[in-house]
Amino acid sequence: MKVRATSLPDVLIIEPKVFGDERGFFFESFNQRRWQEITGLNTSFVQHNHSASNKNVLRGLHYQIRQPQGKLVRVLVGEVFDVAVDLRKDSPTFGQWAGEYLSAENKKQFWVPEGFAHGFLVLSEKAEFLYLATDYYAPEYERAIIWNDPDLNIDWPLQGKPCLSAKDSTASSFQDAEL
Numbered sequence: 001m002k003v004r005a006t007s008l009p010d011v012l013i014i015e016p017k018v019f020g021d022e023r024g025f026f027f028e029s030f031n032q033r034r035w036q037e038i039t040g041l042n043t044s045f046v047q048h049n050h051s052a053s054n055k056n057v058l059r060g061l062h063y064q065i066r067q068p069q070g071k072l073v074r075v076l077v078g079e080v081f082d083v084a085v086d087l088r089k090d091s092p093t094f095g096q097w098a099g100e101y102l103s104a105e106n107k108k109q110f111w112v113p114e115g116f117a118h119g120f121l122v123l124s125e126k127a128e129f130l131y132l133a134t135d136y137y138a139p140e141y142e143r144a145i146i147w148n149d150p151d152l153n154i155d156w157p158l159q160g161k162p163c164l165s166a167k168d169s170t171a172s173s174f175q176d177a178e179l
Helices: 032-039
Strands: 002-005 012-015 019-021 024-026 047-054 058-064 071-077 079-086 097-103 109-112 116-122 126-133 142-144
Touching (some): 071 079, 071 097, 079 126, 097 109, 116 126
Antiparallel strands (some): 012 109, 019 024, 047 126, 071 109
């Protein structure tokens, strides 16, 4: 497993070692001991989520004001552009974002630490997305920042108009967000 930092030092890209031949492939998608050795993080995952979305679906930017969730994410089918936004007020990278292309083909994983908003855009006809979360989903603490906030200026590789949930289409601006 290789780990690369992004423009936000706490947001990581994990590239597993893949063993493949004419039969298919195998890779270890998570190993607690190896994770701790490589990242230095003593992270426990308490919830695994699996979602499916169609092309141009944009989910996010989501976060929880209490029970913040760190997320180790990867794509099982298709391709997405995944984004993390630093919401930690005392951080030197507060308000900055990092993005990465994740796909079933490249098998990359994206570590979004606690204190970050998270979102993704589906680029393929369909995508299936797996989240390992460090805390439980708490809908009463969930908040969202609008995907196209001008202060964040995220460079989404969007073709046409995104497909948004009602919650995401009425999300707060970054300036008005409850952090």
